[in-house]
Amino acid sequence: MTKHSSDWDSNIPKHFVRLRGWLPACLEIKNLLEPNQIKYFTLCAKQAIDIFMLEKEKVLQRDAGNKLPDVIICERKEPDAAEILSLVRPPLKNAIIIGNLHKIMGKKDQKFLDEEYIRSKEGRQNKRNIELYERLVAEFPFDIINLDPFGTFLHPEPDQNEFCTVLDNILEKQSEHGKEVFLLLLTTPLYNEHPDTLEYFESAYKNNIESESSIQEAAMNEYHSEEFTAIENHSNMLAIGLLKSVVLQKANAYNYNCDIKKIIHYESEDNKPFMSSVILLSSNNSDTIQEEYINQVIQLITKEPTVYFEQSEELDKEVKNHLDEIIEYREKVRNEYLNE
Amino acid sequence: MDIAHTNKGSIKVADVTIMILSRGLYRSTATAFKELVSNSYDADADEVRINTNFPEFDFISCVDNGIGMPLNDFLKYFNSNGIGAGTKRSGQKDRTDIYKRPLIGRIGIGMMSIGQLCHSFEIESHYMDENKKGAAYRAEIILLDEKIPDREEQYSAERDDINDFDVGRWEYQMIPFEEKKKGFRIYSSDVRETFTNEMKSSVDNRDISLISFDQDILHAKFFDSGNKSIRESKPYLETIWELASLCPIPYYGSKSKYPIDFRAFKSVDQNEDYKKVERLINQIQNQFLKENFRVIFDGIELRRHISLPTERDIIPKVYYIEYSKTILDNQLSFVGYIFAQVSKHIKPLEVNGFQIRLRGVGIGGYDSTFLKYYKQVETVRSKWLSGEIFINQGLESALNIDRDSFNEHDEHYKALQTFIHDKLDTIFGDIEKTARMKRNEIKATNDENIQNNLNTIFKEHLPEKYKLTWIEAGDSKPFITTDEANKEIIINTSVRPFGRKRKANNIMGNVLIAHYISRISEGDENKKNIEFNTILKEVLSKII
Numbered sequence: 001m002t003k004h005s006s007d008w009d010s011n012i013p014k015h016f017v018r019l020r021g022w023l024p025a026c027l028e029i030k031n032l033l034e035p036n037q038i039k040y041f042t043l044c045a046k047q048a049i050d051i052f053m054l055e056k057e058k059v060l061q062r063d064a065g066n067k068l069p070d071v072i073i074c075e076r077k078e079p080d081a082a083e084i085l086s087l088v089r090p091p092l093k094n095a096i097i098i099g100n101l102h103k104i105m106g107k108k109d110q111k112f113l114d115e116e117y118i119r120s121k122e123g124r125q126n127k128r129n130i131e132l133y134e135r136l137v138a139e140f141p142f143d144i145i146n147l148d149p150f151g152t153f154l155h156p157e158p159d160q161n162e163f164c165t166v167l168d169n170i171l172e173k174q175s176e177h178g179k180e181v182f183l184l185l186l187t188t189p190l191y192n193e194h195p196d197t198l199e200y201f202e203s204a205y206k207n208n209i210e211s212e213s214s215i216q217e218a219a220m221n222e223y224h225s226e227e228f229t230a231i232e233n234h235s236n237m238l239a240i241g242l243l244k245s246v247v248l249q250k251a252n253a254y255n256y257n258c259d260i261k262k263i264i265h266y267e268s269e270d271n272k273p274f275m276s277s278v279i280l281l282s283s284n285n286s287d288t289i290q291e292e293y294i295n296q297v298i299q300l301i302t303k304e305p306t307v308y309f310e311q312s313e314e315l316d317k318e319v320k321n322h323l324d325e326i327i328e329y330r331e332k333v334r335n336e337y338l339n340e
Numbered sequence: 341m342d343i344a345h346t347n348k349g350s351i352k353v354a355d356v357t358i359m360i361l362s363r364g365l366y367r368s369t370a371t372a373f374k375e376l377v378s379n380s381y382d383a384d385a386d387e388v389r390i391n392t393n394f395p396e397f398d399f400i401s402c403v404d405n406g407i408g409m410p411l412n413d414f415l416k417y418f419n420s421n422g423i424g425a426g427t428k429r430s431g432q433k434d435r436t437d438i439y440k441r442p443l444i445g446r447i448g449i450g451m452m453s454i455g456q457l458c459h460s461f462e463i464e465s466h467y468m469d470e471n472k473k474g475a476a477y478r479a480e481i482i483l484l485d486e487k488i489p490d491r492e493e494q495y496s497a498e499r500d501d502i503n504d505f506d507v508g509r510w511e512y513q514m515i516p517f518e519e520k521k522k523g524f525r526i527y528s529s530d531v532r533e534t535f536t537n538e539m540k541s542s543v544d545n546r547d548i549s550l551i552s553f554d555q556d557i558l559h560a561k562f563f564d565s566g567n568k569s570i571r572e573s574k575p576y577l578e579t580i581w582e583l584a585s586l587c588p589i590p591y592y593g594s595k596s597k598y599p600i601d602f603r604a605f606k607s608v609d610q611n612e613d614y615k616k617v618e619r620l621i622n623q624i625q626n627q628f629l630k631e632n633f634r635v636i637f638d639g640i641e642l643r644r645h646i647s648l649p650t651e652r653d654i655i656p657k658v659y660y661i662e663y664s665k666t667i668l669d670n671q672l673s674f675v676g677y678i679f680a681q682v683s684k685h686i687k688p689l690e691v692n693g694f695q696i697r698l699r700g701v702g703i704g705g706y707d708s709t710f711l712k713y714y715k716q717v718e719t720v721r722s723k724w725l726s727g728e729i730f731i732n733q734g735l736e737s738a739l740n741i742d743r744d745s746f747n748e749h750d751e752h753y754k755a756l757q758t759f760i761h762d763k764l765d766t767i768f769g770d771i772e773k774t775a776r777m778k779r780n781e782i783k784a785t786n787d788e789n790i791q792n793n794l795n796t797i798f799k800e801h802l803p804e805k806y807k808l809t810w811i812e813a814g815d816s817k818p819f820i821t822t823d824e825a826n827k828e829i830i831i832n833t834s835v836r837p838f839g840r841k842r843k844a845n846n847i848m849g850n851v852l853i854a855h856y857i858s859r860i861s862e863g864d865e866n867k868k869n870i871e872f873n874t875i876l877k878e879v880l881s882k883i884i
Contacts, residue, residue, distance in 0.1 A: 079464055086403050091639075095397075337640075
């Protein structure tokens with residue numbers, strides 16, 4: 001089975017996630033929102049494969065000026081930002097947001113800093129983050145949000161976790177703009193979690209089991225036990241815990257239902273586990289939101305995750321071919337604008 | 341200091357003059373970027389991509405795929421010898437290793453040009469070391485904006501201190517080598533607000549939609565918009581145009597049309613100079629294409645946008661220049677062309693004058709003073725010329741540190757200047773002659789047209805069966821006579837009461853004809869007067 005490579009152009013497991021997880025859902029939401037242009041927010045990583053995949057598959061479309069509008073990229077690493085710009089401009093229309101997303105989102109309500117401070121490098125960076133925050137919030141709402149940061153969402157106190165806070169901010173902004181339906185692609189490592197994380201998830205799971213008989217029944221049917229540890233697989237425990245206690249909870253708080261389309265487990269080249277989830281959020285301002293939440297928890301408990309390393313070698317070949325086609329397409333786009 | 345183990349330090353300069361670098365040496369954004377491009381060219385890159393994160397301009401990156409900068413060179417640059425003690429062209433090396441391009445850089449200060457646009461920046465280099473193994477490092481360079489001594493302090497400093505000023509600090513770390521990233525990169529999000537604000541203010545929402553990656557659209561913006569100056573396109577597009585004009589890259593468009601549209605020349609004008617210039621331009625274009633060097637700015641592959649003639653209804657002329665001589669034991673040789681469009685101004689004005697290109701790179705923009713030619717200072721004719729001079733050998737010693745201007749007292753520069761001025765003496769005489777001929781032709785055509793119009797007016801008002809005849813009957817005969825038998829009104833064009841004053845003669849004559857015709861027309865005095873007024877009005881509207 002192919003292992004994860006740090007070169008995204010040859011990373012088969014990651015592309016499996018794109019091909020079998022992200023793409024079908026993106027096509028679905030594109031059909032749902034047609035004829036409107038899809039607005040896409042991504043932390044795309046330096047080889048920008050998701051962008052070219054979505055453009056090739058016509059989820060993202062060029063405008064009359066042959067530019068790719070409505071794609072907002074956030075990249076924290078400057079070397080990678082330089083790489084991304086080299087690849088995606090043209091045809092990308094918008095500027096990239098270069099900075100740490102959690103630091104940018106944390107600039108809500110901040111004013112400009114004093115003159116003395118902004119003459120230092122740190123001060124200038126802070127000022128930039130404030131400006132980037134203004135720029136980013138002006139771009140909301142999005143139809144597809146690809147949250148694949150370099151970092152984990154796992155923490156026993158989600159409000160202390162920067163990425164959970166980012167997720168919260170994003171949901172808040174989407175809700176503020178009255179976004180009725182959108183897709184969330186959320187990726188996180190499933191290791192190096194805080195020591196108390198599992199305990200937190202277990203406690204929350206127990207609360208759900210004790211307060212809702214339908215959840216208890218679902219757990220019994222699936223795992224033949226009410227215990228959180230009956231989930232057995234460590235990755236599954238973390239995935240279910242995160243999605244239930246963080247994602248569903250936060251979505252619920254902003255009156256969104258979550259339809260979890262897919263959960264994919266895969267590994268990095270050094271055998272570290274990762275999870276990518278594909279969630280369709282739809283607004284629900286009615287009284288049924290709580291009931292829907294319970295259904296979503298049940299859906300989560302009973303959902304069979306897709307595990308990359310249980311797939312076949314034939315699939316590997318299919319994924320590799322698809323990835324190669326996207327890379328070829330990316331190079332074609334790059335060369336399209338060069339003089340002969 | 342052990343180079344191998346030091347991974348941070350302060351930035352030294354080898355010369356107090358070079359200390360000015362971090363305060364800004366380059367006259368414009370384009371000239372600062374030009375330095376980075378030159379470095380990529382010298383590193384045998386076939387592609388250099390500059391991005392400014394348009395339309396926010398809050399990030400600058402310059403990424404090339406050349407041979408990179410080995411760590412030892414970086415450490416020499418910033419540490420042991422200081423900036424300006426570069427060895428790029430020391431010894432015999434005058435060409436790059438792979439593409440054999442003529443090396444542009446000399447003393448190794450070009451990288452610091454980005455200091456004009458950013459407070460701090462990072463570099464990343466992936467290269468093959470002396471053992472042919474891949475190696476890479478990343479370094480951060482922070483420039484001190486405020487603590488640098490100003491000029492007075494520099495000159496009043498003790499001699500021993502002059503070479504010891506710190507202008508910033510640096511820190512590097514080794515990183516894994518990546519074959520795909522082979523080359524050199526500079527990037528910064530710590531961009532100076534002055535750059536960001538200037539660029540942002542020059543691009544509005546309409547521009548964001550309209551600015552295209554398409555060369556043809558870009559070219560039309562520069563040349564077909566009717567603008568007098570590229571500056572009217574505002575700083576962002578101006579930067580693109582200027583950078584392109586300075587880089588060692590091909591011309592925009594097809595050979596027979598750009599930079600000179602040879603189709604504008606009639607066969608009779610295709611003289612020896614014409615043929616030489618046509619050959620020269622083909623040669624230059626082929627050379628640049630062969631060098632396979634692409635400069636891509638915000639996704640736009642740059643080309644040198646020159647389009648001559650810039651107006652219609654002109655007479656194009658072209659002059660070939662060539663020079664080769666030893667001056668003070670050093671050879672100076674150059675070739676070039678001077679294009680003249682008689683008789684309309686070259687537009688945009690940035691293409692008026694001569695640009696000198698040294699090793700393929702533009703040194704400054706087009707000099708509309710023609711190297712300070714004193715005989716045609718801001719005249720109408722001086723606005724008709726555009727040219728390029730390609731230095732093959734020499735003139736290096738005249739190049740100022742900004743690589744954007746020349747030391748005017750350098751012997752090679754003086755020789756170039758003298759040659760060009762001598763050439764201009766002849767050229768201005770020639771184009772004046774052409775302009776006079778053109779004026780006369782136009783005048784003759786205009787006169788003929790006017791007379792035809794007047795004849796038509798007179799014929800319309802002539803009594804029936806009368807006709808007008810024009811003859812030269814000598815100035816002793818009357819101006820107007822009538823041959824009743826043949827119903828002919830004869831106008832004697834030899835009569836010129838105002839001597840050589842053509843216009844006065846013309847007006848007088850036509851007024852008299854109008855009066856005469858009205859006198860012989862039918863009707864009472866009142867009607868004749870009205871007829872006279874009518875004819876006069878029609879006639880004067882054509883003449884005046």
